Amino acid sequence: MRVWKKHVDIYEDIDKIDAFIRNSLKASQQVLNDAINDLLNAGGKRLRPAMVLLAGRFGRYNEEKLISLAAAIEIMHMATLIHDDIIDQSELRRGRPTVRNRWGNEIAVFTGDYLFTRAFDLVTQTISQKNMHHLSQAIKAICVGEVDQFESRYDKNMYIGKYLKRISRKTAILFSLSCQVGASEARCRQEVIRHLRKFGHDFGMAFQITDDLLDFSGNQDEVGKPLCSDFAEGVYTLPVIYTMLDSSYSSKLEPYIGKKDLIDSDINQIGKLVDESGGLERSKKLALRYLDRCNDSLAALPNIPARDALRELMEELIQRRY
Amino acid sequence: MRVWKKHVDIYEDIDKIDAFIRNSLKASQQVLNDAINDLLNAGGKRLRPAMVLLAGRFGRYNEEKLISLAAAIEIMHMATLIHDDIIDQSELRRGRPTVRNRWGNEIAVFTGDYLFTRAFDLVTQTISQKNMHHLSQAIKAICVGEVDQFESRYDKNMYIGKYLKRISRKTAILFSLSCQVGASEARCRQEVIRHLRKFGHDFGMAFQITDDLLDFSGNQDEVGKPLCSDFAEGVYTLPVIYTMLDSSYSSKLEPYIGKKDLIDSDINQIGKLVDESGGLERSKKLALRYLDRCNDSLAALPNIPARDALRELMEELIQRRY
Numbered sequence: 073m074r075v076w077k078k079h080v081d082i083y084e085d086i087d088k089i090d091a092f093i094r095n096s097l098k099a100s101q102q103v104l105n106d107a108i109n110d111l112l113n114a115g116g117k118r119l120r121p122a123m124v125l126l127a128g129r130f131g132r133y134n135e136e137k138l139i140s141l142a143a144a145i146e147i148m149h150m151a152t153l154i155h156d157d158i159i160d161q162s163e164l165r166r167g168r169p170t171v172r173n174r175w176g177n178e179i180a181v182f183t184g185d186y187l188f189t190r191a192f193d194l195v196t197q198t199i200s201q202k203n204m205h206h207l208s209q210a211i212k213a214i215c216v217g218e219v220d221q222f223e224s225r226y227d228k229n230m231y232i233g234k235y236l237k238r239i240s241r242k243t244a245i246l247f248s249l250s251c252q253v254g255a256s257e258a259r260c261r262q263e264v265i266r267h268l269r270k271f272g273h274d275f276g277m278a279f280q281i282t283d284d285l286l287d288f289s290g291n292q293d294e295v296g297k298p299l300c301s302d303f304a305e306g307v308y309t310l311p312v313i314y315t316m317l318d319s320s321y322s323s324k325l326e327p328y329i330g331k332k333d334l335i336d337s338d339i340n341q342i343g344k345l346v347d348e349s350g351g352l353e354r355s356k357k358l359a360l361r362y363l364d365r366c367n368d369s370l371a372a373l374p375n376i377p378a379r380d381a382l383r384e385l386m387e388e389l390i391q392r393r394y
Numbered sequence: 395m396r397v398w399k400k401h402v403d404i405y406e407d408i409d410k411i412d413a414f415i416r417n418s419l420k421a422s423q424q425v426l427n428d429a430i431n432d433l434l435n436a437g438g439k440r441l442r443p444a445m446v447l448l449a450g451r452f453g454r455y456n457e458e459k460l461i462s463l464a465a466a467i468e469i470m471h472m473a474t475l476i477h478d479d480i481i482d483q484s485e486l487r488r489g490r491p492t493v494r495n496r497w498g499n500e501i502a503v504f505t506g507d508y509l510f511t512r513a514f515d516l517v518t519q520t521i522s523q524k525n526m527h528h529l530s531q532a533i534k535a536i537c538v539g540e541v542d543q544f545e546s547r548y549d550k551n552m553y554i555g556k557y558l559k560r561i562s563r564k565t566a567i568l569f570s571l572s573c574q575v576g577a578s579e580a581r582c583r584q585e586v587i588r589h590l591r592k593f594g595h596d597f598g599m600a601f602q603i604t605d606d607l608l609d610f611s612g613n614q615d616e617v618g619k620p621l622c623s624d625f626a627e628g629v630y631t632l633p634v635i636y637t638m639l640d641s642s643y644s645s646k647l648e649p650y651i652g653k654k655d656l657i658d659s660d661i662n663q664i665g666k667l668v669d670e671s672g673g674l675e676r677s678k679k680l681a682l683r684y685l686d687r688c689n690d691s692l693a694a695l696p697n698i699p700a701r702d703a704l705r706e707l708m709e710e711l712i713q714r715r716y
Contacts (some may be wrong), residue, residue, distance in 0.1 A: 101541045155507060159500040177499055178481040178544050184503075185477060185510070186537040192514050193530035196523055208515035215508040219423045222500050 075117050075388050079381040082122055085139070089121045092143040096190055107171045107183045111150055114168045119279075119385070120246055121146040124254035127268045129378035131258030137198055141257060144194035145250050148207075151187035152214050152246075154180050159222050160305060164298075203253045210249040217241030225306030226330045230313055236277070239284075244276030264373060271369040271382065275389070278362035282389060284309035285355050288346050300339045306332070310358065311351035321349035363390060397439050397710050401703040404444055407461070411443045414465040418512055429493045429505045433472055436490045441601075441707070442568055443468045446576035449590045451700035453580030459520055463579060466516035467572050470529075473509035474536050474568075476502050481544050482627060486620075525575045532571040539563030547628030548652045552635055558599070561606075566598030586695060593691040593704065597711070600684035604711060606631035607677050610668050622661045628654070632680065633673035643671035685712060 076082045090112065097108050121142030128138045156162075157170040158180050164170060172180035188211075195204055217238050224230065224238075251272035255265040287302045288311055302309055308329065316322045316329070325345045328338060346352060363386050373379050398404045412434065419430050443464030450460045478484075479492040480502050486492065494502035510533075517526055539560055546552065546560075573594035577587040609624045610633055624631055630651065638644045638651070647667050650660060668674060685708050695701050 099538065101538055101545065103545055104538070104541055152507075155503050158503050179541065181477050181480050181503060181506075182537045182541045182544075184507075185474075186534060186541075188507070188510060189530050189533040189537060193527060193534070196518070196526040196530060201518055204518040205515060208511050208518060211511040212508060212515070215504045215511060216421065216423055216426070219426055219501065219504045219508075222504075223423065223425055 075119070076381060076384055078384055079377065082126075082381060085125050086118045086122060088139055089118060089125075089142050089146065092139055093147060096143060096194060097147070097187070099186065103175060103179055104183055104186055107154075107175055107179060108150075108187070110168070110174070111154070111171065114165065118146060120149055120250040122385075123247060123250040123272060123382075126378040126381055127251040127254030127260075127272075128258040129376060130255055130264050130268065130374060131260035133254075133258035137257060138254060140194055140198045141253060142250075144191040144198070145207075145246070145253075147187050147191040147194070148211060149246060151184040151191065152211075152218075154184040154187070156218060158184075159218055160301075162301075199253060199257055203256055206249060206253060210245045213241040213245045217243075221307060226332070227306075227308070228330050230308045230316075232310070232313055235308075235310055235313055239277060239280040240273070243280040243283075244273045247276030247279065248272035267369045267372045271366050271373075274362045274365040274369065275386065278359040278366070278386075278389060281310055281355055281359040281362070285311060285352055285359070288343050289352055300334075300342060303328075303342055304334050304339065306330075310355040311346045313351075314354045315346050315349040315351035318349045318351075321345055321351075325349075360390070397441070398703060398706055400706055401699065404448075404703060407447050408440045408444060410461055411440060411447075411464050411468065414461050415468060418465060418516060419469070419509070421508065425497060425501055426505055426508055429476075429497055429501060430472075430509070432490070432496070433476070433493065436487065440468060442471055442572040444707075445569060445572040445594060445704075448700040448703055449573040449576030449582075449594075450580040451698060452577055452586050452590065452696060453582035455576075455580035459579060460576060462516055462520045463575060464572075466513040466520070467529075467568070467575075469509050469513040469516070470533060471568060473506040473513065474533075474540075476506040476509070478540060480506075481540055484623075521575060521579055525578055528571060528575060532567045535563040535567045539565075539567075543629060548654070549628075549630070550651050552630045554632070554635055557632055557635055561599060561602040562595070565602040565605075566595045569598030569601065570594035589691045589694045593688050593695075596684045596687040596691065597708065600681040600688070600708075600711060603632055603677055603681040603684070607633060607674055607681070610665050611674055622656075622664060625650075625664055626656050626661065628652075632677040633668045635673075636676045637668050637671040637673035640671045640673075643667055643673075647671075682712070 074083075094109075094112065097105075099105050099108070124142035124145055125138055153165065154171045157165055158172050158177050161172075162170050163173045170180075171183055175183075195207060199207075220238055221242065224234070248269050249272070251268040252265060255268045260268070284302065287300060287309065290299065298304075303312060312325070312329075315325050325342065328334065328342050331338070334342075366386050367383075370379055370383055396405075416434065419427075421427050421430070446464035446467055447460055475487065476493045479487055480494050480499050483494075484492050485495045492502075493505055497505075517529060521529075542560055543564065546556070570591050571594070573590040574587055577590045582590070606624065609622060609631065612621065625634060634647070634651075637647050647664065650656065650664050653660070656664075688708050689705075692701055692705055
């Protein structure tokens with residue numbers, strides 16, 4: 073499934089990024105190579121590196137530099153995915169066994185570390201000290217977001233503000249940063265950088281809300297992991313929070329909140345409640361509001377093909393998961 | 395137990411580094427703070443950051459800069475310890491429960507990541523791009539060394555060259571790097587940097603060999619973990635390799651090589667064989683040879699108090715574990 077149908081030239085850039093990533097990650101240990109190749113071959117849409125390049129188009133970009141930076145951000149993202157799967161004890165990612173599932177937590181820990189350090193090495197050779205600092209701050213926020221999510225499992229007092237703060241840290245920040253550093257390294261004007269950073273943040277919020285929606289309503293094969301896996305792990309996302317806010321449904325959903333070892337009939341019932349209460353619908357609306365903001369940011373940017381490509385990305389998100 | 399008895403002024407610097415580390419690592423998540431404080435309070439001799447400062451004394455150093463760099467290297471070391479304990483499934487470190495033991499693998503993964511990213515953030519604000527690259531390469535080597543050690547567990551074909559390569563990656567490189575970047579950031583002459591880097595490497599080799607010796611012969615309380623834990627985990631270190639090279643002992647030790655679930659009487663027998671064969675003695679000799687090389691490196695350096703402090707460090711290593 074391709075994200076860009078109109079701006080297909082982006083795929084040439086993504087191929088270059090992939091080649092760069094493969095080349096940068098060659099390790100002397102076979103198991104590291106296998107784990108990395110498995111992850112690269114599993115797909116993934118390379119949205120973050122694509123954003124780095126698209127943001128760079130708004131300025132005077134140096135292609136070689138941007139590709140290295142884009143690759144570094146994707147490698148960091150891969151590292152967080154691998155470590156994230158350890159926390160979540162995930163068996164599947166993008167429909168394939170996770171690194172921890174196939175090679176064990178131990179190899180997963182150091183594969184992630186290896187990727188982090190490769191990514192840092194790439195950025196130290198590429199970008200300004202200021203942008204390196206932004207990048208470090210982003211990875212720090214992701215760590216804090218992940219720890220927060222883990223610590224709040226089975227928390228009966230989740231609320232919207234807490235949820236939004238968490239997804240802002242764990243997801244939106246890396247999209248936001250991708251746009252920001254791409255634009256900044258291409259020496260865009262401050263105002264352009266600001267709009268792009270905001271676009272990235274709002275897109276990331278919509279992206280994560282959509283991801284959380286699909287945990288309830290998606291096609292299991294497309295999502296690549298069992299339905300309601302977040303809920304089963306005690307991670308209560310936006311559709312659940314909305315359902316709990318509706319007094320005619322909260323009493324029905326409450327018995328499942330905080331409950332471990334859910335069985336199939338529980339899962340079905342939870343899915344039904346979250347849907348019937350309008351929790352999914354309201355979540356979708358919030359995602360659309362973030363996408364409206366994305367549109368506002370794009371409207372403030374110069375009218376160049378990269379802007380249309382970013383808009384196409386939004387339109388695809390509205391229609392389907394990727 | 396103090397390392398420096400003559401150069402006690404080093405402890406003032408170490409206190410400054412500790413204060414800097416505590417200040418840099420304050421997190422918004424309580425569990426992160428607890429895990430980090432636990433690790434800091436557990437002791438550790440801060441050998442690597444001390445080496446950064448001592449190496450800096452050979453040049454025109456900026457104390458503030460060196461303390462920040464020394465703290466970053468110690469934080470990276472802490473991160474590798476936490477992740478290392480996940481790989482080794484260790485329950486104890488320095489005689490106290492490990493992060494993974496107390497908070498679980500999940501928190502341990504992200505506490506380590508948090509530390510890595512804080513350390514990188516510190517160094518990006520402090521040191522030259524060239525030294526950042528060296529630092530990335532060192533952390534990469536540590537990851538590869540750890541994966542290699544994990545992958546070679548229960549390997550019946552360990553040999554000295556493989557062992558030395560592994561400990562060079564997993565331990566010596568960070569000592570070597572500490573000396574190198576401390577000296578380099580203090581703008582020492584190339585020759586001085588080279589001698590200090592070599593000192594760090596050889597000291598690190600002696601340090602790890604001594605550590606591996608103490609797994610067999612140490613006082614369990616001082617070492618802070620059960621005896622023969624490496625062997626029990628399938629990690630065959632130098633004393634074992636030497637014992638296997640002695641035909642009159644190899645046949646007796648062989649039944650235990652590759653064996654899992656060793657019982658107490660096995661452990662006693664292994665300890666006895668490794669000792670009687672001279673495996674411990676030969677390992678100690680090799681450690682001393684590395685320390686001789688350290689002496690050669692020191693002899694080539696200017697005669698300043700920092701040189702004596704490095705020599706005191708070696709002398710302490712000869713006499714005991716720290």
